[in-house]
Amino acid sequence: MNASALAGKRVLVTQCRDFMGPALCAEFARQGATVIEDERALVDPALPARIVAAAGTVDILVAHLALPAPSTPAHEVQEDEWRSVFAHLVDPLPRLVRAVLPQMMERRKGKILVIGSASALRGMKRASSYSAARGAQLAYVQALGVEAAPHNVQVNAIAQNFVDNPTYFPPEVQANARFQERLQREVPLGRLVSAREDAQFAAYLCSEAADCFVGQAFPVSGGWAAR
Numbered sequence: 001m002n003a004s005a006l007a008g009k010r011v012l013v014t015q016c017r018d019f020m021g022p023a024l025c026a027e028f029a030r031q032g033a034t035v036i037e038d039e040r041a042l043v044d045p046a047l048p049a050r051i052v053a054a055a056g057t058v059d060i061l062v063a064h065l066a067l068p069a070p071s072t073p074a075h076e077v078q079e080d081e082w083r084s085v086f087a088h089l090v091d092p093l094p095r096l097v098r099a100v101l102p103q104m105m106e107r108r109k110g111k112i113l114v115i116g117s118a119s120a121l122r123g124m125k126r127a128s129s130y131s132a133a134r135g136a137q138l139a140y141v142q143a144l145g146v147e148a149a150p151h152n153v154q155v156n157a158i159a160q161n162f163v164d165n166p167t168y169f170p171p172e173v174q175a176n177a178r179f180q181e182r183l184q185r186e187v188p189l190g191r192l193v194s195a196r197e198d199a200q201f202a203a204y205l206c207s208e209a210a211d212c213f214v215g216q217a218f219p220v221s222g223g224w225a226a227r
Helices: 021-030 047-055 079-089 092-107 128-151 177-186 195-205
Strands: 010-013 034-037 060-064 110-117 153-160 217-220
Touching: 010 021, 010 047, 021 034, 021 060, 021 195, 047 092, 060 092, 079 128, 092 110, 092 128, 092 153, 110 128, 110 195, 128 153, 128 217, 153 195, 195 217
Parallel strands: 010 034, 010 060, 060 110, 110 153, 153 217
Antiparallel strands: none
8 A cells, every 4th residue: 555545544543552553553654644552451431432532533443452362161261251351352342432433423534443353253162252252343343334334434344363463473372383383274374464464454444445345344364264
C-alpha cells in the first residue's frame, strides 16, 4: 500500500504493547496515520468509554484484545477461567462500540477492525474457553457489520494464527524443534506469517480501498485455517 494511504486518519489501538500491538502501531504510523495507543487490558467496564473520550475523534478503531491462551482440558475449565477469558476478549467489544460508533455514524465514515483468532474457525484441543471467546468476537463482528454498513462504517475482523508475535509465539517457542516440526506439518505456508505482513493487511482493511467489506472475518494463518 501507499505509505500515505492513511494520512490524516486518527487510529485508536487498544492493548498496544501486547500481541500484535507494536507491529500494528508501527505500520499505521508508517502509512501516515496518527496512532493513539492505549496499553491497558480492558477488564474495567468503564475504561473503554474513558479511552475513547480521551482520544477525541477516532476515524479507525483497532479493537486489539489479547490474553495468553489457557490450555485447560474442556472438562476441567472452571468458572474463573471462563469468566476471565470472556472479560478480556469479548466484554470490551460492545463497550468500545458504544463509545466510538456514534461519532462514526454522525460523520458517516469510519472503520472498526477486530484482531481475532483462527481458533474460532478450526477446532483445537485444550482451547475451549479461548476458542469460544474468539468465536464470540467473530459473531459480534458479523452482526455489527451489517448494522453499521448503512452508516458507511465498515466493521471486519482478522482471524489469525501462526503469525509471528511475542504473546503466542515467543522466541523460545519458535526455537523449539517440536514447534518447527509442527509448523511444517500443519501450516501449508511452511513458516509463520510475519508481523509486518499481518499489520499491512490490517492497514489495508482500514483504508478506503476496503470500503466494500462488511462484517467479514479474514483468516490470516498461512493456510492453517483452510485445512
